[in-house]
Amino acid sequence: MTVPTHGELAGRVALVTGSTDGIGLAVARALAAQGCAVMLNGFGEPQAIASLCEELAVTHGVAVDHTSADLMQEDQASGLVRRVLDRFGQLDILVNNAGTQHKGPIEEHPPHRWREVFALNLDAAFHTIRTALPSMRDTGWGRIVNIASVYGLAGGVDRSSYVASKHALVGLTKAVALETATTPITCNAVCPGDVSTRIFYRNAKLLAEFEQITRAEAQQRIAAANMPSGRVVSPEQVAAIVAFLCTEAAGEIRGAALPVDGAWLAR
Ligand code: NAD
DSSP states (O other): OOOOOTTTTTTOEEEESSOSSHHHHHHHHHHHHTTOEEEEEOOSOHHHHHHHHHHHHHHHTOOEEEEOOOTTSHHHHHHHHHHHHHHHSOOOEEEEOOOOOOOBOGGGOOHHHHHHHHIIIIIHHHHHHHHHHHHHHHHTOEEEEEEOOGGGTSOOTTBHHHHHHHHHHHHHHHHHHHHTTTTTEEEEEEEESSBOSHHHHHHHHHHHHHHTOOHHHHHHHHHHHHOTTSSOBOHHHHHHHHHHHTSSTTTTOOSOEEEESTTGGGO
16 A cells, blocks of 8 residues: 655645544544645534644644534535635545444334434435535545445444445445546545444443453453454554545545455455
8 A cells, every 4th residue: 555655635625524533533633644634523522622623733734623513414414515615715535434323123223313324324425525526526636535334335233224324325435436437536435344433442441340351351352253353443544544545546446445344344
């Protein structure tokens, strides 16, 4: 893999949805490290988000701003790209990362939760992509990366809305890749396995207390449940793939759904 050379994305502007924490924040950091201005999105304590914007801006010498648009709401998802264009004047990289899930058997899945999962995991990406593409076509360059999941490529028990919405997001990725195939705009999906975000560490802490084992043992046990590698993927590893997809070297990777999954899907 060609790692982006430092500053490869200088002069570009990125929108990363759901980027105040987890994978999205790691993606925002990776893009800023390549010289890209970033619009963060997501929830959190206002002072903490302001500090985050400042830290990213100072560390990487790029412009960073934040919008708390709730992408489960259609009007806010539809209006998000306009906010980026008003603030930065352009949008070159769109990373649809914000996502949610509901766990439980389908017979017990509340229909309103089904709609919420689809609203955030799929509809929000539809709205950001349809509103971002005209400006990418105008500038003649663009990168769209959708953060799907291994559950976008394989089934799973007790997460029907998540599996269905992530499969649909992979389908949307392919459709957009074909609509942009003759242009310098690419659209791809990244499909992580289990990633060591905050919830992973919280679950490992609970398991360690419950089973009276060390946290390291608990982390290993959780990772090994799904990942043949026996290790979870780090947010930074997912972010590095996203940053690579934004390079010129990746310009002919189109409509791909790239697993980052410790061989989960290889079985
Ligand atoms: P996270 O829960 O750690 O972070 C979610 C981010 O999205 C936060 O910034 C939060 O404020 C924001 N957010 C939540 N609801 C929002 C809304 N309605 N509108 C706008 N922003 C909102 O998430 P994560 O675990 O880093 O997951 C990020 C993406 O990666 C998701 O699409 C998820 O499905 C996918 N994914 C995660 C894992 C994993 O193991 N964590 C594995 C595969 C795929």
